[in-house]
Amino acid sequence: xxxxxxxxxxxxxxxxxxxxxxxxxxxxxxxxxxxxxxxxxxxxxxxxxxxxxxxxxxxxxxxxxxxxxxxxxxxxxxxxxxxxxxxxxxxxxxxxxxxxxxxxxxxxxxxxxxxxxxxxxxxxxxxxxxxxxxxxxxxxxxxxxxxxxxxxxxxxxxxxxxxxxxxxxxxxxxxxxxxxxxxxxxxxxxxxxxxxxxxxxxxxxxxxxxxxxxxxxxxxxxxxxxxxxxxxxxxxxxxxxxxxxxxxxxxxxxxxxxxxxxxxxxxxxxxxxxxxxxxxxxxxxxxxxxxxxxxxxxxxxxxxxxxxxxxxxxxxxxxxxxxxxxxxxxxx
Amino acid sequence: xxxxxxxxxxxxxxxxxxxxxxxxxxxxxxxxxxxxxxxxxxxxxxxxxxxxxxxxxxxxxxxxxxxxxxxxxxxxxxxxxxxxxxxxxxxxxxxxxxxxxxxxxxxxxxxxxxxxxxxxxxxxxxxxxxxxxxxxxxxxxxxxxxxxxxxxxxxxxxxxxxxxxxxxxxxxxxxxxxxxxxxxxxxxxxxxxxxxxxxxxxxxxxxxxxxxxxxxxxxxxxxxxxxxxxxxxxxxxxxxxxxxxxxxxxxxxxxxxxxxxxxxxxxxxxxxxxxxxxxxxxx
Numbered sequence: 001x002x003x004x005x006x007x008x009x010x011x012x013x014x015x016x017x018x019x020x021x022x023x024x025x026x027x028x029x030x031x032x033x034x035x036x037x038x039x040x041x042x043x044x045x046x047x048x049x050x051x052x053x054x055x056x057x058x059x060x061x062x063x064x065x066x067x068x069x070x071x072x073x074x075x076x077x078x079x080x081x082x083x084x085x086x087x088x089x090x091x092x093x094x095x096x097x098x099x100x101x102x103x104x105x106x107x108x109x110x111x112x113x114x115x116x117x118x119x120x121x122x123x124x125x126x127x128x129x130x131x132x133x134x135x136x137x138x139x140x141x142x143x144x145x146x147x148x149x150x151x152x153x154x155x156x157x158x159x160x161x162x163x164x165x166x167x168x169x170x171x172x173x174x175x176x177x178x179x180x181x182x183x184x185x186x187x188x189x190x191x192x193x194x195x196x197x198x199x200x201x202x203x204x205x206x207x208x209x210x211x212x213x214x215x216x217x218x219x220x221x222x223x224x225x226x227x228x229x230x231x232x233x234x235x236x237x238x239x240x241x242x243x244x245x246x247x248x249x250x251x252x253x254x255x256x257x258x259x260x261x262x263x264x265x266x267x268x269x270x271x272x273x274x275x276x277x278x279x280x281x282x283x284x285x286x287x288x289x290x291x292x293x294x295x296x297x298x299x300x301x302x303x304x305x306x307x308x309x310x311x312x313x314x315x316x317x318x319x320x321x322x323x324x325x326x327x328x329x330x331x332x
Numbered sequence: 333x334x335x336x337x338x339x340x341x342x343x344x345x346x347x348x349x350x351x352x353x354x355x356x357x358x359x360x361x362x363x364x365x366x367x368x369x370x371x372x373x374x375x376x377x378x379x380x381x382x383x384x385x386x387x388x389x390x391x392x393x394x395x396x397x398x399x400x401x402x403x404x405x406x407x408x409x410x411x412x413x414x415x416x417x418x419x420x421x422x423x424x425x426x427x428x429x430x431x432x433x434x435x436x437x438x439x440x441x442x443x444x445x446x447x448x449x450x451x452x453x454x455x456x457x458x459x460x461x462x463x464x465x466x467x468x469x470x471x472x473x474x475x476x477x478x479x480x481x482x483x484x485x486x487x488x489x490x491x492x493x494x495x496x497x498x499x500x501x502x503x504x505x506x507x508x509x510x511x512x513x514x515x516x517x518x519x520x521x522x523x524x525x526x527x528x529x530x531x532x533x534x535x536x537x538x539x540x541x542x543x544x545x546x547x548x549x550x551x552x553x554x555x556x557x558x559x560x561x562x563x564x565x566x567x568x569x570x571x572x573x574x575x576x577x578x579x580x581x582x583x584x585x586x587x588x589x590x591x592x593x594x595x596x597x598x599x600x601x602x603x604x605x606x607x608x609x610x611x612x613x614x615x
Contacts, residue, residue, distance in 0.1 A: 022581075022582065023577070023581060023582060024581055025579075025580060025581040027579040027580040027581055027602060028579060028581060030346060030347050030348040030579065031346060031348050031349075031350065031441075031579070032346070043581075043583075051597060052583060052586065052597065055573070055574070055584075055586065055587075056574055056584075057574075057583070057584040057586070058399075058574065058576045058582070058584040060397070060398040060399055060424075061398075062396065063398075064398065065398060065399065065576065067576075067582070067584065069582065069583050069584060072583050072586070072597065214398070265577065265581075266399060266400070266576045266577045266582065267388065267398070267399070267400065268350070268388075269348075269350060269441060269577070269579065270350065
């Protein structure tokens with residue numbers, strides 16, 4: 001019997017698998033018992049009512065999808081009056097996701113959604129800050145630190161900062177989020193991307209640009225999750241292109257305490273159950289008693305013989321005038 | 333990822349199932365459309381006219397459809413445990429689907445969405461006669477409504493529109509179900525809105541149009557809305573939109589609808605695909 005429980009700060013989850021925000025809602029309970037999930041992360045709530053972006057809102061690309069849904073939202077009042085009570089029917093911890101246009105608006109919303117029934121708040125700081133020329137908070141460390149401090153002061157619930165992979169130095173943003181009071185990081189949101197239909201010459205998405213997700217992004221986000229996990233002391237939740245248990249185990253070995261699955265659910269609605277079952281089976285096969293033991297348990301890189309790469313190598317200087325030497329220089 | 337996915341055991345209480353249905357029939361019915369019949373006993377039990385299935389089209393070296401493809405139900409045989417689809421090969425998904433052979437399996441999620449409803453009686457004990465106005469792929473979506481309405485005792489007239497006579501489908505099936513079928517085509521020059529409007533006026537004058545259903549043409553939707561509004565008729569329209577999850581979670585498949593004085597977005601997958609005729613805004 002494998003112990004699948006993981007701790008995300010003070011919150012204990014029955015297993016490390018949960019949906020990515022925007023890819024889950026109570027409708028999935030029509031397909032399977034969603035209480036089998038580690039947590040229920042629901043669609044982002046914004047401070048304002050929003051109708052969302054023009055259609056088409058999604059497009060297929062090789063190995064994944066683009067989306068620009070635009071967070072349609074009925075506002076926090078609807079969330080408190082309808083959504084939170086709806087999830088009382090489920091036992092898995094409810095994780096609210098919030099987003100706002102300014103730090104103060106963000107903090108006010110964070111306080112509003114800190115209600116009984118909500119176990120943690122995922123703060124989607126990957127959204128544009130209108131007080132910073134529309135740049136996403138998590139693009140840079142300074143606005144990340146500033147908004148996280150305000151959010152921290154606004155709520156006693158665990159705060160998970162969802163980072164953007166569009167940042168240049170995501171480790172610095174990760175450290176700023178930790179310094180600002182985040183209890184965990186979610187790495188990461190979608191990668192800004194686009195595609196064009198060359199027959200119509202139209203962008204595939206109604207909003208032109210959107211977020212890339214799916215298997216295509218996994219190696220990139222895995223690298224970022226690894227970098228973040230090495231840069232902070234708080235738990236990292238990996239999110240990017242996880243389609244099966246093997247992908248999830250990669251993220252955990254890279255240092256993630258838990259994972260979020262999104263795009264895979266659109267292909268197989270019960271994909272998250274496959275991921276849980278596959279993690280359990282892998283642990284059992286590999287003599288792992290507690291899944292939390294594999295978090296960051298990455299073996300040393302490289303071939304056995306190459307551990308001291310370069311240390312005992314004699315660098316031979318090419319002799320002038322030989323053809324081989326020209327090539328040697330040329331490819332350097 | 334398709335190869336390793338095992339469909340989990342699903343209790344009877346769940347309304348939406350993911351099944352790997354066996355292909356029983358799969359053939360071209362004309363130059364454009366293909367008929368595919370699958371064995372899906374549990375899903376056939378649950379399926380209703382107007383609902384759809386979300387199909388995982390097979391991937392091969394040449395075609396890699398990523399998302400599932402929504403497809404409306406063409407025929408339901410609940411007793412025989414069979415579902416049929418009628419589709420046109422238009423893009424990556426349907427091209428991949430067309431390659432499936434008899435005996436192969438197709439991963440189907442469903443049934444999904446809200447199907448057709450029948451109009452209230454026009455007088456105590458008197459069933460409201462209905463008119464179905466279908467064009468193109470709308471024929472496939474509206475076909476199971478004929479059986480549903482006939483089974484409930486409604487008089488049914490189906491106006492079936494296509495580009496040319498060889499592309500007309502479901503004419504014999506419609507007549508066999510006890511409905512009147514009126515065929516109109518572009519090549520015969522009798523499918524324009526003026527001609528259809530005259531047909532509708534005639535059917536209404538004869539007391540044969542107490543409710544109106546449409547699918548597959550923006551032009552026919554507008555015409556149906558005008559006639560339904562003028563005569564105060566019950567009506568429904570089945571809509572299409574590109575989908576990702578098919579369950580209502582991703583909000584990709586929205587369309588605009590009239591709600592009182594406001595325009596609202598509704599998800600075609602779970603708030604439709606069948607909507608009140610008067611509320612649809614066309615596309």
